[in-house]
Amino acid sequence: MDLLPPLINSSHAQMWKLVLAYDGTDFHGWQVQPGLPTIQGELAAAIERVCSERTLPQGSGRTDAGVHALAQVASVALESPIPAPNLLRALNRTLPASIRVLAAAHAPSDFHARHSAVAKQYEYRIYRCEICPPEVARYVYDLAWPLDIAAIHQAAPLVLGMHDFSSFAAVDPDRTARMAVDPDMDNVRTLTHSSWREEGDLLLYTVRGNGFLHRMVRNLVGTFLEIGRGQRSAADLPALIASRNRMAAGATAPARGLFLHSVSYADTEIRDATLA
Amino acid sequence: MDLLPPLINSSHAQMWKLVLAYDGTDFHGWQVQPGLPTIQGELAAAIERVCSERTLPQGSGRTDAGVHALAQVASVALESPIPAPNLLRALNRTLPASIRVLAAAHAPSDFHARHSAVAKQYEYRIYRCEICPPEVARYVYDLAWPLDIAAIHQAAPLVLGMHDFSSFAAVDPDRTARMAVDPDMDNVRTLTHSSWREEGDLLLYTVRGNGFLHRMVRNLVGTFLEIGRGQRSAADLPALIASRNRMAAGATAPARGLFLHSVSYADTEIRDATLA
Numbered sequence: 001m002d003l004l005p006p007l008i009n010s011s012h013a014q015m016w017k018l019v020l021a022y023d024g025t026d027f028h029g030w031q032v033q034p035g036l037p038t039i040q041g042e043l044a045a046a047i048e049r050v051c052s053e054r055t056l057p058q059g060s061g062r063t064d065a066g067v068h069a070l071a072q073v074a075s076v077a078l079e080s081p082i083p084a085p086n087l088l089r090a091l092n093r094t095l096p097a098s099i100r101v102l103a104a105a106h107a108p109s110d111f112h113a114r115h116s117a118v119a120k121q122y123e124y125r126i127y128r129c130e131i132c133p134p135e136v137a138r139y140v141y142d143l144a145w146p147l148d149i150a151a152i153h154q155a156a157p158l159v160l161g162m163h164d165f166s167s168f169a170a171v172d173p174d175r176t177a178r179m180a181v182d183p184d185m186d187n188v189r190t191l192t193h194s195s196w197r198e199e200g201d202l203l204l205y206t207v208r209g210n211g212f213l214h215r216m217v218r219n220l221v222g223t224f225l226e227i228g229r230g231q232r233s234a235a236d237l238p239a240l241i242a243s244r245n246r247m248a249a250g251a252t253a254p255a256r257g258l259f260l261h262s263v264s265y266a267d268t269e270i271r272d273a274t275l276a
Numbered sequence: 277m278d279l280l281p282p283l284i285n286s287s288h289a290q291m292w293k294l295v296l297a298y299d300g301t302d303f304h305g306w307q308v309q310p311g312l313p314t315i316q317g318e319l320a321a322a323i324e325r326v327c328s329e330r331t332l333p334q335g336s337g338r339t340d341a342g343v344h345a346l347a348q349v350a351s352v353a354l355e356s357p358i359p360a361p362n363l364l365r366a367l368n369r370t371l372p373a374s375i376r377v378l379a380a381a382h383a384p385s386d387f388h389a390r391h392s393a394v395a396k397q398y399e400y401r402i403y404r405c406e407i408c409p410p411e412v413a414r415y416v417y418d419l420a421w422p423l424d425i426a427a428i429h430q431a432a433p434l435v436l437g438m439h440d441f442s443s444f445a446a447v448d449p450d451r452t453a454r455m456a457v458d459p460d461m462d463n464v465r466t467l468t469h470s471s472w473r474e475e476g477d478l479l480l481y482t483v484r485g486n487g488f489l490h491r492m493v494r495n496l497v498g499t500f501l502e503i504g505r506g507q508r509s510a511a512d513l514p515a516l517i518a519s520r521n522r523m524a525a526g527a528t529a530p531a532r533g534l535f536l537h538s539v540s541y542a543d544t545e546i547r548d549a550t551l552a
Contacts, residue, residue: 022410
């Protein structure tokens with residue numbers, strides 16, 4: 001549910017697809033909040049400065065405070081007849097260096113960054129080192145303790161497929177109440193990729209699916225890490241999922257290690273500056 | 277000249293050598309300033325919390341606001357009989373993630389991070405790309421314009437050797453006045469390494485010398501970049517140095533691309549967590 005409808009959506013407007021990268025450290029997440037710096041708020045302010053149009057760009061999904069993006073996608077309808085390269089350059093001159101527009105292109109009038117998305121991919125970065133270099137500290141979860149890497153490799157694929165992921169969703173009484181009366185709302189999602197890999201001192205988790213519940217990736221990672229520490233067993237994952245009980249899963253991993261990696265639309269995967 | 281003498285320096289005190297890395301973005305430089313976050317101030321506060329001792333750690337040199345360090349060295353005398361690994365861990369638990377103590381070791385009682393230093397090395401990082409990824413924006417000077425790389429390669433060694441580097445020193449009337457009455461003060465420094473290299477989209481400058489004047493590295497880089505843009509010629513460098521006139525050299529390159537890389541002491545180069 002969007003906080004506000006787009007303020008401009010007349011028949012003269014051109015729909016745009018914007019690809020954004022951001023360092024989420026200094027922002028209160030994607031979604032606009034009065035008086036707080038947010039990605040959506042900064043983007044709307046930059047568009048207003050460049051195009052003199054008040055809009056509310058729609059994201060492919062909200063990212064939480066501190067979560068980063070390598071390729072978030074936003075849609076926005078603009079009246080201004082500005083050429084795409086000019087819009088790209090002007091937005092990047094206006095936005096803080098912690099938010100970049102990687103690409104800007106026209107989109108069909110019915111394009112919506114969230115409704116049109118068919119899949120999303122996230123990456124979670126863990127830095128396996130006693131002392132975390134300041135240069136990477138904003139972008140990793142630094143974790144020196146020993147981990148049973150074989151166990152987390154074994155656990156990763158056990159969350160694949162279509163499941164009710166309530167065990168990994170942030171508890172939200174409002175959402176639960178809405179779900180009780182809305183037959184189209186549920187916590188069932190399908191994961192098509194879930195794997196860990198090591199790159200030097202980095203331990204990286206990649207997960208891809210048709211949608212993600214609030215804090216789902218960080219709760220999956222937190223659960224895998226408890227398996228890696230021997231606090232729970234990979235074999236318990238099916239029962240943990242079946243319980244549909246947030247209390248059954250692990251702690252939420254810190255936001256700073258999480259990156260929205262890419263968003264897919266019908267035949268197009270938006271990753272870095274790639275635009276169809 | 278130090279702002280304040282160390283507050284504790286009794287005969288019972290043990291001298292320590294600390295190696296620090298930091299992201300200088302959110303600090304007003306190394307040197308303690310009332311009411312402003314500085315590296316020296318954060319380190320002193322962390323030592324006070326860990327050891328209950330008020331001290332003023334001495335750095336190998338001041339870094340300006342926004343300048344980073346891969347291996348700054350600090351000396352401090354402490355009464356506390358704390359073992360080195362415990363001091364290291366306790367300081368890192370207390371300091372913000374943007375400052376890390378990479379190593380802590382006992383040092384001779386006459387060790388002084390600045391007075392004992394015999395050489396320092398800096399690295400300046402330029403990112404050659406139209407759109408600078410938010411993840412690296414804090415740590416590079418992003419510069420998309422075309423550069424004559426051959427010209428800057430040719431220029432780099434022309435600053436080697438012993439010179440009066442007044443042309444590259446920040447103008448400071450107080451310092452000029454002190455220099456006029458103090459025969460031991462001058463702007464003569466010896467550079468033993470000066471070179472550029474390319475690593476993918478990065479263009480990196482390394483400079484090593486027995487000492488550096490205020491803003492000297494950033495003024496050297498700014499001058500090399502003007503040579504790279506064709507605004508001045510490498511062949512003009514000897515006359516530029518000889519002029520001992522700050523107005524003759526190029527603009528100051530931004531702080532965010534500059535890293536203090538390492539500090540050398542007699543037979544020891546302090547780089548990363550290496551301690552003799």
